[in-house]
Amino acid sequence: MTVQRNNNWLRWAVPLAVILLLALLPAASPDIFYLSIGVILFMYVALASSWNIIGGYSGYISFGHGAFFGIGAYVVAVLLIKFGYSPFLTCFLGGILSALFALIVGYPVLRLKGPYFSIATLCLGLAVPVLVNNLPEAVTGGGQGLFMPLMKIDIFLSRTIYYEVMLVLAVGTTLLARWILNSKFGLGLNAIRENENTAETIGVNSTVLKLQAFVFSAFLVGVIGGIYAYYRTYVDTATVFDPNLSIAIVMMAIFGGSTTWQGPVIGAIILTLIDQVLISAFPGAPAEISRLIYGLILVLVIMFMPSGIMHFLLNKFKHSSPPETANEVS
Amino acid sequence: MLEGKNIVKKFGGLLALNDLSFKVEKNEIVGLIGPNGSGKTTLFNTISGLYKPEGGSIHMKGRDITKWKPYRIARLGLGRTFQIVQPFEEMTILQNVAIGNLYGTGEMDIKKASANAREILDFVGSKHDDNAMASELTLADRKKLEIARALATKPDLLLLDEVFAGLNETEIKEAIALIFKIRDSMGITVFMVEHVLTAIMKTCSRVIVLDYGQKLAEGSPQEVANDPKVIEAYLGGAVCSK
Numbered sequence: 001m002t003v004q005r006n007n008n009w010l011r012w013a014v015p016l017a018v019i020l021l022l023a024l025l026p027a028a029s030p031d032i033f034y035l036s037i038g039v040i041l042f043m044y045v046a047l048a049s050s051w052n053i054i055g056g057y058s059g060y061i062s063f064g065h066g067a068f069f070g071i072g073a074y075v076v077a078v079l080l081i082k083f084g085y086s087p088f089l090t091c092f093l094g095g096i097l098s099a100l101f102a103l104i105v106g107y108p109v110l111r112l113k114g115p116y117f118s119i120a121t122l123c124l125g126l127a128v129p130v131l132v133n134n135l136p137e138a139v140t141g142g143g144q145g146l147f148m149p150l151m152k153i154d155i156f157l158s159r160t161i162y163y164e165v166m167l168v169l170a171v172g173t174t175l176l177a178r179w180i181l182n183s184k185f186g187l188g189l190n191a192i193r194e195n196e197n198t199a200e201t202i203g204v205n206s207t208v209l210k211l212q213a214f215v216f217s218a219f220l221v222g223v224i225g226g227i228y229a230y231y232r233t234y235v236d237t238a239t240v241f242d243p244n245l246s247i248a249i250v251m252m253a254i255f256g257g258s259t260t261w262q263g264p265v266i267g268a269i270i271l272t273l274i275d276q277v278l279i280s281a282f283p284g285a286p287a288e289i290s291r292l293i294y295g296l297i298l299v300l301v302i303m304f305m306p307s308g309i310m311h312f313l314l315n316k317f318k319h320s321s322p323p324e325t326a327n328e329v330s
Numbered sequence: 331m332l333e334g335k336n337i338v339k340k341f342g343g344l345l346a347l348n349d350l351s352f353k354v355e356k357n358e359i360v361g362l363i364g365p366n367g368s369g370k371t372t373l374f375n376t377i378s379g380l381y382k383p384e385g386g387s388i389h390m391k392g393r394d395i396t397k398w399k400p401y402r403i404a405r406l407g408l409g410r411t412f413q414i415v416q417p418f419e420e421m422t423i424l425q426n427v428a429i430g431n432l433y434g435t436g437e438m439d440i441k442k443a444s445a446n447a448r449e450i451l452d453f454v455g456s457k458h459d460d461n462a463m464a465s466e467l468t469l470a471d472r473k474k475l476e477i478a479r480a481l482a483t484k485p486d487l488l489l490l491d492e493v494f495a496g497l498n499e500t501e502i503k504e505a506i507a508l509i510f511k512i513r514d515s516m517g518i519t520v521f522m523v524e525h526v527l528t529a530i531m532k533t534c535s536r537v538i539v540l541d542y543g544q545k546l547a548e549g550s551p552q553e554v555a556n557d558p559k560v561i562e563a564y565l566g567g568a569v570c571s572k
Contacts, residue, residue, distance in 0.1 A: 199433075201378050
């Protein structure tokens with residue numbers, strides 16, 4: 001029994017300590033390179049956790065979340081350049097516009113199931129940048145994109161600010177995703193993933209639940225996109241609507257285990273680090289080499305752990321634990 | 331409790347339900363039998379809102395539910411199980427039942443829903459660890475789980491689609507006892523599709539026989555079993571007329 005209590009205590013203390021250490025890292029004035037990796041790492045953790053609310057919990061695999069990311073980014077850029085509003089406030093407006101867009105497209109698109117939904121969202125992710133490119137150039141900058149004024153502070157300090165903000169977003173979205181998974185809302189989404197018709201026959205209003213999850217997920221991704229835009233200080237459709245981003249967050253969540261809240265976090269950390277380490281490991285070699293190795297690792301994990309790392313770990317743990325543990329709880 | 335009037339359901343050119351009318355009264359246990367493809371499961375899917383009928387109407391508890399979505403019908407008080415059992419495989423037994431309680435009754439508190447789910451699992455006689463995954467269960471236990479999940483929505487009417495199929499004799503005896511318990515101690519009306527005739531004889535007060543989407547006969551299990559039209563439908567017209 002005491003072991004149990006210690007475990008519970010450790011379950012909180014260890015992540016808390018890790019987060020605190022990460023938050024204090026800039027105080028040790030590390031190379032700015034590490035802060036940049038941190039920004040990207042935390043961004044992907046936040047994106048994968050946000051995506052998972054619709055993609056993992058309800059099983060509606062969206063390949064179009066880049067659209068919400070880009071909308072958030074453009075809202076922040078336009079409002080900063082035209083009106084001088086601070087991105088740290090307007091990122092929420094970016095989230096709201098993304099959510100509104102998700103509400104409008106989600107209503108018809110969420111009627112599609114399985115691969116049809118995925119294909120529709122993939123098209124969505126490709127169509128929105130075309131739309132943005134064709135908006136009046138005075139607003140979106142057209143093909144030129146938009147340059148934002150830099151923060152008038154030391155580069156290390158500004159990097160530290162983005163680092164901390166992204167860390168807050170990563171921790172915040174992860175806690176939200178965890179809370180949702182254990183809520184009535186999350187259980188309903190899980191039921192939809194397992195069998196939508198059956199879920200309906202026990203009172204789950206799947207139309208509304210899916211839409212809520214899609215809209216909320218889009219809101220979070222829009223906010224993150226807004227912060228990223230200011231970090232880059234430049235937006236154009238090729239960077240903020242990059243289809244690779246849509247695909248990367250899907251892979252991260254599934255790689256880590258999309259039915260759990262920890263999965264996307266683990267997947268985002270591992271894949272981002274592998275990517276960054278590989279890029280810097282072969283400085284002279286062509287970029288294709290690191291891409292090849294990255295792809296190989298992905299294939300191997302999908303072959304041997306098809307439901308994701310987290311699922312694999314949970315099963316391992318379950319089978320290796322002695323049978324008495326189940327009775328010990330009571 | 332439940333009344334269908336002149337229900338018509340088509341799949342392309344096929345008339346799956348042809349001008350079918352029926353009634354289920356409160357506290358009855360009514361059986362629905364018929365040869366394969368006669369429309370039994372189609373009728374259940376139409377009642378629960380998964381299929382929309384092309385004609386006719388369905389009333390439950392005095393409300394016209396013909397055009398309602400499944401989740402609304404469920405919240406009004408209709409529970410059902412499936413012929414091919416469909417528990418939520420990657421969720422625990424307790425979660426499966428708790429979801430029924432949360433969404434079927436409007437319960438908001440997960441702890442309360444879990445406590446209710448626990449009671450219902452005891453009621454149906456689940457012998458498993460609540461935290462076992464539904465995918466680990468045997469067929470008989472999956473069927474119990476489906477009944478528990480449906481009961482957790484606190485229904486007034488329960489549609490059971492072939493709960494006895496694939497069970498051994500001991501399991502059938504248990505299931506019959508459970509159906510009576512559901513009716514008598516929970517006050518739930520039962521409407522069941524069944525192929526196991528001995529089970530029908532023991533449980534149902536009234537049996538409706540379907541053939542080609544139409545009502546072929548109706549009456550006590552004895553009456554129906556001796557009805558020449560029913561025997562012909564089961565053995566095939568050609569055989570009988572020879």
